[in-house]
Amino acid sequence: MNTIKKIGVLTSGGDAPGMNAAIRAIVRTAIYENLEVAGIFRGYQGLINGEMKSMKSHSVSNIIQRGGTILKSARSEEFRNSKGRKKAYQKLTKNNIDALVVIGGDGTFTGARIFEEEYDFPIIGLPGTIDNDLYGTDYTIGYDTAINTVVQAVDKIRDTADSHDRLFIIEVMGRDAGFIALRSGIATGAEKILVPESKTYMDNLIRLLKHDWRKNKTSGIIIVAEGDDSGGAFEVARRINEKFDQYETRISILGHIQRGGSPTAMDRVLASLLGYASIKSLLEGKHGVMVGQVNKEIIQTPFEKSIKHHRTINLELLEISRILAI
Ligand code: ATP
Numbered sequence: 001m002n003t004i005k006k007i008g009v010l011t012s013g014g015d016a017p018g019m020n021a022a023i024r025a026i027v028r029t030a031i032y033e034n035l036e037v038a039g040i041f042r043g044y045q046g047l048i049n050g051e052m053k054s055m056k057s058h059s060v061s062n063i064i065q066r067g068g069t070i071l072k073s074a075r076s077e078e079f080r081n082s083k084g085r086k087k088a089y090q091k092l093t094k095n096n097i098d099a100l101v102v103i104g105g106d107g108t109f110t111g112a113r114i115f116e117e118e119y120d121f122p123i124i125g126l127p128g129t130i131d132n133d134l135y136g137t138d139y140t141i142g143y144d145t146a147i148n149t150v151v152q153a154v155d156k157i158r159d160t161a162d163s164h165d166r167l168f169i170i171e172v173m174g175r176d177a178g179f180i181a182l183r184s185g186i187a188t189g190a191e192k193i194l195v196p197e198s199k200t201y202m203d204n205l206i207r208l209l210k211h212d213w214r215k216n217k218t219s220g221i222i223i224v225a226e227g228d229d230s231g232g233a234f235e236v237a238r239r240i241n242e243k244f245d246q247y248e249t250r251i252s253i254l255g256h257i258q259r260g261g262s263p264t265a266m267d268r269v270l271a272s273l274l275g276y277a278s279i280k281s282l283l284e285g286k287h288g289v290m291v292g293q294v295n296k297e298i299i300q301t302p303f304e305k306s307i308k309h310h311r312t313i314n315l316e317l318l319e320i321s322r323i324l325a326i
Helices: 019-032 043-049 082-094 106-119 143-163 179-188 202-214 233-243 265-283 303-308 315-324
Strands: 006-011 036-040 052-054 099-104 123-127 166-172 192-194 220-225 248-253 289-294 297-302
Touching: 006 019, 006 043, 019 036, 019 099, 019 265, 036 043, 043 082, 043 106, 082 106, 099 106, 099 265, 106 123, 106 303, 123 265, 123 303, 143 166, 143 179, 143 220, 143 248, 143 265, 166 179, 166 233, 179 192, 179 220, 179 315, 192 202, 202 220, 202 233, 220 233, 233 248, 265 289, 265 297, 289 303, 297 303
Parallel strands: 006 036, 006 099, 099 123, 123 289, 166 220, 166 248, 192 220
Antiparallel strands: 036 052, 289 297
16 A cells, blocks of 8 residues: 655755756656645755755746756765664654655766665655666666757868868767767767767877878868767867877867756656656655656666666767768
8 A cells, every 4th residue: 555645855966957847747746646845945964954845836837948957966974874874754744745756977976875775765766867877777867968969060160170171079978978068069060079989099189180181171070078098179179280280279168157058858758757657656656766767768777776787878878970970
């Protein structure tokens, strides 16, 4: 029998477009199922501090199209130690919350797994991160919007690169994963894509640039993920200029524009489906899992697996991008 009467929902870690659409779906499905909902502000830190308010259907009106998160997000050092987590548990029991839905990335699920283990408290996770680096879902909420933002920016930069005969080295987000770089690189026809999953050989890169130059390619775009072993856009530019100064190079670090903005239709739909599924799963007695979508099916993956079995990029796509850029 279902004993859950009240749930708490929070967003944690880096914000991602589509988090609001997920909050909306969670709140409305929960209300439809006669559950009470507490919106917890500023992630785990807000939970420790008891920052929460009751949410009704109208609390989530007119937010599906908005970037960021109305619940705010934060990183919490306190939640990393057992004293902080004890405070969080006390706030949950004090407010009669029976289960949590957390929207975030791998750090958020690591914290959720530890908390569940310590207090046997039911938690369900939704993949909300632009990084797309979680196992158990084809796409994370926010990834599609982030890529489209990068594509729009790179298209604009290419106009200048072409008009002024310049080689632009554009750094995109991705400390550990090259998903954003790879997909946006393919979509913009980048000449080179540098990702952490594949070793970057600068001599090879320079050889290819020389080849391009001989073919009268006077401008170009190199997309580099921030976590690439080359050291990032500044280092790539420095090493190119050192050995081959025919190209006038420019650097562009796209930075935080990649996180914000109105979510794409794809992110809104994904967030809505996963938000709905998270409540249904909780009511079926599931917890300790992340809900995701794989091959159009909604599935649940234990936190442990979603974090540790990191998805790897499809290296074949990298090869295809090379062929298409000859
Ligand atoms: P993003 O992928 O966007 O960075 P994330 O969820 O990975 O999102 P983190 O800052 O890594 O973001 O994690 C969010 C929060 O989860 C942390 O601020 C911390 O409170 C909690 N957390 C992370 N790791 C642990 C851990 N080992 N133990 C307890 N809590 C943790």
